Amino acid sequence: MAEQTSEVFIPPHRLAGSRTASPRNAQTRMIAAVNPPTPAGPGSHIRIVSPGMPTLMHVPERGERAEAALRGLGFEVSYGRHAFGFSADGLAAGTPEEQAADIMEAFADASVDAILVSDAGGGSLKLLPLLDPAVIQANPKPFVGFCDTVFLHQYLADLGVASYSGCSLMFHLGNVPAPFPETTEYLARALSGVGPLVCGPVGDRAEPVASWHIPEIEGAPRVRDHASGWHWLRPGTGTGPLVGGELSLLPELVRRFGIRFDSALLWWDVTEEQAAPVDELFDALARETDLSLLAGMVVGANPRVTPEEWVRQVGAAFERHVPEAGYPVLVNADICHMTPSWTLPYAETAVLDSERGLILPRTAVDR
Amino acid sequence: MKSTEIAALYGSVLGAADVAEDDDFFEIGGSSFSALTLIAQLNTAAGSVVLRMRDVIRARTPRALAYIMETRLEGAEPSGGPR
Numbered sequence: 001m002a003e004q005t006s007e008v009f010i011p012p013h014r015l016a017g018s019r020t021a022s023p024r025n026a027q028t029r030m031i032a033a034v035n036p037p038t039p040a041g042p043g044s045h046i047r048i049v050s051p052g053m054p055t056l057m058h059v060p061e062r063g064e065r066a067e068a069a070l071r072g073l074g075f076e077v078s079y080g081r082h083a084f085g086f087s088a089d090g091l092a093a094g095t096p097e098e099q100a101a102d103i104m105e106a107f108a109d110a111s112v113d114a115i116l117v118s119d120a121g122g123g124s125l126k127l128l129p130l131l132d133p134a135v136i137q138a139n140p141k142p143f144v145g146f147c148d149t150v151f152l153h154q155y156l157a158d159l160g161v162a163s164y165s166g167c168s169l170m171f172h173l174g175n176v177p178a179p180f181p182e183t184t185e186y187l188a189r190a191l192s193g194v195g196p197l198v199c200g201p202v203g204d205r206a207e208p209v210a211s212w213h214i215p216e217i218e219g220a221p222r223v224r225d226h227a228s229g230w231h232w233l234r235p236g237t238g239t240g241p242l243v244g245g246e247l248s249l250l251p252e253l254v255r256r257f258g259i260r261f262d263s264a265l266l267w268w269d270v271t272e273e274q275a276a277p278v279d280e281l282f283d284a285l286a287r288e289t290d291l292s293l294l295a296g297m298v299v300g301a302n303p304r305v306t307p308e309e310w311v312r313q314v315g316a317a318f319e320r321h322v323p324e325a326g327y328p329v330l331v332n333a334d335i336c337h338m339t340p341s342w343t344l345p346y347a348e349t350a351v352l353d354s355e356r357g358l359i360l361p362r363t364a365v366d367r
Numbered sequence: 368m369k370s371t372e373i374a375a376l377y378g379s380v381l382g383a384a385d386v387a388e389d390d391d392f393f394e395i396g397g398s399s400f401s402a403l404t405l406i407a408q409l410n411t412a413a414g415s416v417v418l419r420m421r422d423v424i425r426a427r428t429p430r431a432l433a434y435i436m437e438t439r440l441e442g443a444e445p446s447g448g449p450r
């Protein structure tokens with residue numbers, strides 16, 4: 001058995017997985033598909049935890065609007081003990097120990113049916129050594145996160161526990177006067193576990209609430225002034241486990257977990273604060289892992305540029321770094337830092353088809 | 368906390384010397400990120416959530432923040448603390 005390091009989170013049962021001869025991908029393993037989680041719906045109990053920034057402490061009224069939206073969907077809502085907390089430097093919603101403890105309590109509490117993050121923003125990587133995989137595996141339940149929680153999603157996937165990416169209490173559900181209906185619809189549809197989950201264009205989008213600390217901005221209705229619309233950079237069909245996250249985080253994800261994306265459907269987006277050129281970010285990921293053997297790629301819309309310009313930039317980066325790839329590539333998809341947006345199962349098998357869109361059958365797989 | 372103590376905290380968070388009681392946090396180099404640290408330290412000193420980001424946006428000086436903290440700690444103005 002290969003030696004584990006404290007920096008890499010590879011479950012022992014995965015160390016014997018398939019290998020590749022590619023130097024970049026040496027000693028890495030492919031993504032294994034997970035089964036859909038236990039369905040959650042009206043009457044289910046959602047626990048809010050805060051593994052990222054302390055926005056719930058700073059803008060509790062936004063949390064109250066989001067909670068009302070969840071209750072409107074029929075969910076019961078409770079909060080982790082430290083969900084409204086803050087760290088000494090003010091950048092996180094508590095110490096890593098407090099944040100991890102809330103996650104573990106949510107998994108261990110039999111009355112909790114699903115877990116939703118209040119916000120992301122950073123720090124989830126620090127929580128991984130503080131989690132108890134045995135407790136999580138004994139009490140699997142859907143975990144819903146966003147952006148930086150990608151490390152938690154992959155950690156859970158390696159335990160065979162399904163999760164969802166693309167929704168948070170504050171960012172997605174706290175809008176004035178209410179969240180966009182497409183956002184809640186996709187959240188409810190995903191949590192229901194009913195298949196197939198067909199992801200289509202959601203319509204025009206609104207910018208992220210980047211200035212959430214300014215009441216006049218946070219409390220104003222979001223304006224859907226970013227045009228919707230998909231663009232197929234390359235047509236085709238691909239099937240594989242659907243994984244992904246914010247582009248600048250993916251190289252670290254690859255390194256930490258020792259994974260590669262061969263035969264996977266990889267989605268990615270960029271934050272509204274991402275100033276680095278996409279070519280530079282794409283290059284960083286391509287240097288870390290071979291992107292030529294994916295089953296497909298889904299690129300979320302970029303809040304900073306027009307859809308047309310984003311297609312041009314992504315297309316140029318793609319042609320430069322993986323010109324040989326023959327899989328379908330969808331750009332300006334609705335898994336992004338704008339809203340409304342999808343909630344996507346992480347590591348479940350999906351089909352990307354330029355004729356039919358992005359489809360998740362929600363069927364069990366052999367692990 | 369006294370406004371002079373808050374002024375010293377401004378200096379500590381921003382690495383600035385000689386911060387006065389009427390200095391604007393953002394005019395002397397503060398940002399939304401450093402404001403998060405400032406508020407965390409003020410709330411820790413107060414022993415509860417007395418201030419939020421919006422307070423530093425609206426009341427940017429040590430003197431104004433000291434007044435808000437004193438008022439809220441006396442219970443005259445609800446802080447809307449964590450549930």
